[in-house]
Amino acid sequence: MTLPIALRVLWSHWTYRPLQFFTLLVGLSLATGLWTGVQAINTEARSSYDQARAALLPQARQVLQRRDGQPIAVATYVALQQSGWRTSPVLEGKISIASTTINVTGVDLVSMPRSMNRWTSGENSFDLAGFLTDPYSVIVSADIAEQAATLPGVAKVIVGKNVPSATIMTDIGLAERLLNKSGQISRLIVAPQQPVLQTELQVAAPQLERINNQSAADIDRLTDSFHLNLSAFGMLAFAVGLFIVQGTINLAFEQRRTMCRTLRVLGVSLRSLALALLVELLLIAVIAGAAGVVLGYFIAALLLPDVAATLRGLYGAQVTGDLSFRAGWWVTGLAIAIAGTLLASFWSLQKLLRMPILAAAQPRAWALMTRRSTFYRMLASGGLLVIAVALLLWGSGLVVAFSIVAICLLAAALILPDAIAFLLGAFERFAIMPVSQWFWADTRQQLPGLSLALMALLLALAANIGVSTMVGSFRLTFAGWLDQRLAAELYVRAANEAQSIKLRDWLEGRADAVLPVWNVESSIEGEAGRIYGFSDHATYRNFWPMLEMLPDGWDDVASGRAVLINEQLARRHGVSPGDVIRLAENQDLPVAGIYSDYGNPRPQAMINVDLLTGWFPNVVKTRFAIRVDAARSQVLADEIRQKFGLKGRNLVDQASIKQRSLEIFERTFTVTQALNILTLTVAGFAIFTSLLTQSTMRLPQLAPIWALGLTRRQLAGLEFLRALLLAALTMIFALPLGLGLAWLLLSVVNVEAFGWRLPMFLFVSDWILLACYGLVATALAAAIPARRFSNTDPAELVKVFAHER
Amino acid sequence: MLLSVKNLKKSFITEEGTLQVLRGVDLELAAGERLALTGESGCGKSTLLYLIGALESFDAGEIWMDGVPLGPLNDRQRADLRRTSVGIVFQQFNLIPSMTVAHNLRFHARLAGREDADWINQLSQRLGLTKFLKAYPEQLSGGQQQRVAIGRTLAARPKLILADEPTGNLDEKTSDQVITLMLQLVEETGAGLLVVTHSSRLAERMDRSLLLTSGLVS
Secondary structure: OHHHHHHHHHHHHHHHOHHHHHHHHHHHHHHHHHHHHHHHHHHHHHHHHHHHHHOOHHHOOEEEEEOOOOOEEHHHHHHHHHOOOOEEEEEEEEEEEOOEEEEEEEEOOOOOOHHHOOOOOOOOOOOHHHHHOOOEEEEEOHHHHHHHHOOOOEEEEEEOOOOOOOEEEEEHHHHHHHHOOOOEEOEEEEOOOOOOOOOOHHHHOOOEEEEEOHHHHHHHHHHHHHHHHHHHHHHHHHHHHHHHHHHHHHHHHHHOHHHHHHHHHOOOOHHHHHHHHHHHHHHHHHHHHHHHHHHHHHHHHHHHHHHHHHHHHHHOOOOOOOOOOOHHHHHHHHHHHHHHHHHHHHHHHHHHHHOOOOOOOOOHHHHHOOHHHHHHHHHHHHHHHHHHHHHHHHOOOHHHHHHHHHHHHHHHHHHHHHHHHHHHHHHHHHOOOHHHHHHHHHHHHHHHHHHHHHHHHHHHHHHHHHHHHHHHHHHHHHHHHHHHHOOOOEEEEOOOHHHHHHHHHHHEOOEOEEEEOEEEEEEEOOEEEEEEEEOOOHHHHHHOOEEEEOOOHHHHHHOOOOEEEEHHHHHHHOOOOOOEEEEOOOEEEEEEEEEOOOOOOOOEEEEEHHHHHHHOOOOOOOEEEEEOOHHHHHHHHHHHHHHHOOOHHHEEEHHHHHHHHHHHHHHHOHHHHHHHHHHHHHHHHHHHHHHHHHHHHHHHHHHHHHHOOOOHHHHHHHHHHHHHHHHHHHHHHHHHHHHHHHHHHHHHHHHHHOOOOOOOOOOHHHHHHHHHHHHHHHHHHHHHHHHHHHOOOHHHHHHHHHHOO | OOEEEEEEEEEEEEOOEEEEEEEEEEEEEOOOOEEEEEOOOOOOHHHHHHHHOOOOOOOEEEEEEOOEEOOOOOHHHHHHHHHHOEEEEOOOOOOOOOOOHHHHHHHHHHHHOOOOHHHHHHHHHHOOOHHHOOOOHHHOOHHHHHHHHHHHHHHOOOOEEEEEOOOOOOOHHHHHHHHHHHHHHHHHHOOEEEEEOOOHHHHHOOOEEEEEEOOEEO
16 A cells, blocks of 8 residues: 555655656656667668578578679580589679669579578469569569569569569569570579589589678678677667666655655555655656657668668668668667666665665765775776776677777776866865865765766767777778779770770770779688789889788789788688688689778789689670879770760779769768767766756755855856866866777777778867867756856745755 | 844745735844844744845845945845855854865855964864864764854954854754854954844843844844
8 A cells, every 4th residue: 555655755756856857758768769779770771681681692602603703604504404403593683774773683483492482482372473474473672663563574563572672583584684684694503402413513514613602691790790880889878878867866866865764764664665666767767768769760760871871882781771660669668768777776776775764864975975985986997997908808709899898988987987086186185265175175076976977978978089080090091092992093894805905905005004903703712702813013013002011922923923812801811921822712822912901891812914814714804994194084084985985884083983982981980970979969968967957956065155255156157167177077088088999999899890900090180179069068068057056046045054955 | 333234124925925024123233242133933033144144135124234235235245245244154054065174164264365374273273173174074063063164254254243043953062162162252353243043041141132023123
């Protein structure tokens, strides 16, 4: 019986202090919203990958393709079948309908292994005959159903549940017609079960090689990194939001100590009291959690298009960009809100329940300022740093890398109040004027009440500095790398080899150099990768972005005695210059040097072009880089266009490629930066709510000073200054922490996620700008309580002496 | 005359309507004089004290402090007056919790620009506070805290000392000790003393005593 009464009494606190209740709800809603938003983005993107996986090709872990990357002839396919190989042909390509690019995947359903045919499994009344006969039934993704219906040869369009976006799955016969690739096969899927007796591949089809289809795994790895990055930010924002929640709950519990004591004295059992507090917390969590889920949906809807564009542009992963509200979000959103509330209130709840029935309420500030709690915080912080160092030395993997980042942030946040208190103590010792002495001492006393908000601000600022340093460093490195990598003025892809030969002849005398950019898909150290052939030229020797190089490395590579490899291959396989690696199944070459290769997840190697054509005689020889005086490049490009009819992607100038690359780069970090700003906003709100709730408790501390002869305006000014000072001190601590974070992101997280390490650059102007933003945000947050105090009626202040509120 | 109050009126707006607390109070206090103001709870004693201390503004009448009328003063001038001319001892002490006893003792004197180290040393010795100079208010008993509050006020050598139930939170024995000390020290500084109290024992120790009833002094 006592439970409802206790609950009503406890709840009266919130109706008496609606602002505090509002603060708590907003804090928890923001935390839940950011978390749910990020999770919604991840769920939606992963759902898109699942669709893609449910389609055909990424399922195929082994495929056969020509060593020279050319299409496979039907005769080769037939020969393989006759030699006992169970394979299924696939023809892939893209077509454009009304400015929409559509992926066409042609398959042979009859020979395709059933386990890979998931995209038709959702269709109850799937008409196999219709799929195989002209005019064809095609299975398409919902987004292109209308366009697909207009294609010639298409009789019926079925919207498939498991078809990746912008994709038509059709019989290979129709695909040949749509893609204008009659008699061609892009690759052959190797069925998981093969006959015991079959002819060796080298004998049955020597021009083919078997490739472990790593691209799916690569996409998984890269997108996993991307989503882990998002999750880390979601978690950070959630943690920052929880600081608000903990601050508010802590305050409410302190304010209700007397109330709880009275309830117990009046006969409410400890159990009922605990239960009432839990019920109250759960109610708050459910209300705020529900609001947070709705907020999360809007955040996700706002960010998803950018995420989709990033994933499409950078990793080639298809994400629709549409968001559907899922029932599961309610469950996870409410669960995280409840878990967060219980976590944030655990200590306060425990303290309150352990309180002896007749214990007097101790002034909160003093209790929190005890040396013992400082000692424990230092101990916890030190312990966390030891764990971080241990993980740094002996751990590996992306989760460990992010864990190190999280541990360092938490350790720094824990020692922040004591570090600031130490500085304030020092200032106090050097203060001469009585008001300044009081100011420093009082600021130190206010710290416990503001420490959680300051910790939140520290995390948000450090994350901001860290991420912007990482992005800025990456941008500078990437731009420099593009300058090196794209040293040639023009890049040409001829329509065919005949045109290529004509073009090269024509360019004789018109260009300074014509450099082949020929490459083949092949295995490198057992992984699917790409081998490039290049001719020895100053362009490479002077500009290629080498990270490490043996003394005569260029000569060795030029003479075909060595190979250059990209950084990610070197890191993944622990290869250093001088080590020997295996290329193209059976060719061994020593590594002469390692070059940076940002944006590419796959292994890559560079060898002398003659060696490449020797290993792969049928390599496609249509792509070139042209060196020409920069002033003449545009004229030459125009001449090539006129003479050879090359346009669009077949003739690209250096500036266009760089611009496109930088655009993709910028888009990649749009979401990260948006989350960065959101986190900073939450931290700003944490400061605001802390100052606002503290301001209601400040009168007893400020009234005596006012009575001793300071005006309300002077005191309000000092309150305002105090908030700015604490924010500024937090920023000073955030700077080294943010730089440490940037180093971790560049040197640990990036290596684990992408396989490359980036140099770190410092951007002082960014810090100044951030400091200005931080101070302006704090000034805005502090202005309202300060103004409120300035306008406080003296009668209110006098009440402090009359009633000792 | 150090303090002159003429026909002072003060009302408050409450949910029940306007509450007339002071209906035309007149009183005078000379320098070095000690005056007790008594009356029932809620009769307006403290309100009168706060009006005299320039903490609140009044509706009508006049208050003159050392020849200065309080009525026309703005917020800053009132603060100046509190800082330099008035010292207030509160029932709840109202020390600054973040500062040590030593700093609390010096604080008002330094604000007033009248810090006298010898005088403060003397005060701390006579108030029995030398052992606690490095302690924080929270670590002291009620009596000790009230002695610090009295020391803080006396250290600034104000012309007028206002004390609002200065022994209200103390037991009888401690109360007697604290009052004896306060009266001795006030006498030495030559300040005027106006004490608001319920205690007839305390009122009897003043030069004269006034009773506030129904918003009027009798």
